[in-house]
Amino acid sequence: MQKKHKMFLVLLIVICLYIPFTACSGDEKDSDKPEDAASAVQDKQEDETTSYTSEPENNENPHVNMDTADLIGESASLPESYPSDVFPLYEGSYILTAVETEGSYTIIALSKDDFKKVADFYREVLTKVEVTAESNFDSGFTSFGKIGSYTYNFDIGETSEYEEYETQITIMIMAGE
Numbered sequence: 001m002q003k004k005h006k007m008f009l010v011l012l013i014v015i016c017l018y019i020p021f022t023a024c025s026g027d028e029k030d031s032d033k034p035e036d037a038a039s040a041v042q043d044k045q046e047d048e049t050t051s052y053t054s055e056p057e058n059n060e061n062p063h064v065n066m067d068t069a070d071l072i073g074e075s076a077s078l079p080e081s082y083p084s085d086v087f088p089l090y091e092g093s094y095i096l097t098a099v100e101t102e103g104s105y106t107i108i109a110l111s112k113d114d115f116k117k118v119a120d121f122y123r124e125v126l127t128k129v130e131v132t133a134e135s136n137f138d139s140g141f142t143s144f145g146k147i148g149s150y151t152y153n154f155d156i157g158e159t160s161e162y163e164e165y166e167t168q169i170t171i172m173i174m175a176g177e
Helices: 002-022 115-128
Strands: 040-044 050-054 064-068 094-101 104-111 130-137 140-147 150-158 167-175
Touching (some): 115 140
16 A cells, blocks of 8 residues: 555656646647546636546556646635545635545645634644644644544645735645555
8 A cells, every 4th residue: 555655645746746837838738738638638617727637547547636726716626525524624725726536635725814823723623633743833834644544744834925825735635545
């Protein structure tokens, strides 16, 4: 299972690094599409969010659903199967990216609220979990551990990168065996 987690993390990193570069180009080229264009679908919606769905060709490639948004349109959507009851998203968050891969999720979001207020919300969420490692700074909070049947990796911090938003939230939860 460790190999599966490593593969998921590598795939997630590649996807997260790929997204910013696709928005930089003003025209659509074949090189701007996912590597496996035959099995991937890109839907541009009126609100400028982008959805990608990749179907596995064999048992080695996982099924991936991804919804992204820009700061002009509406927030991306959480996957319907996202366990909000286990690891909730801070209320009023603007979702930049939501990725679901075989029951595991990565959510990148922004909040207009102060970092300390958002951090306090998540500290309360994490009071009932098995924490493996945690770091706490004046402008950042990171936690890793087990919550329910999931392994989670969570990070929030102050941001000045996005106008009107003060806090960036990253949630990764991996399905247990």
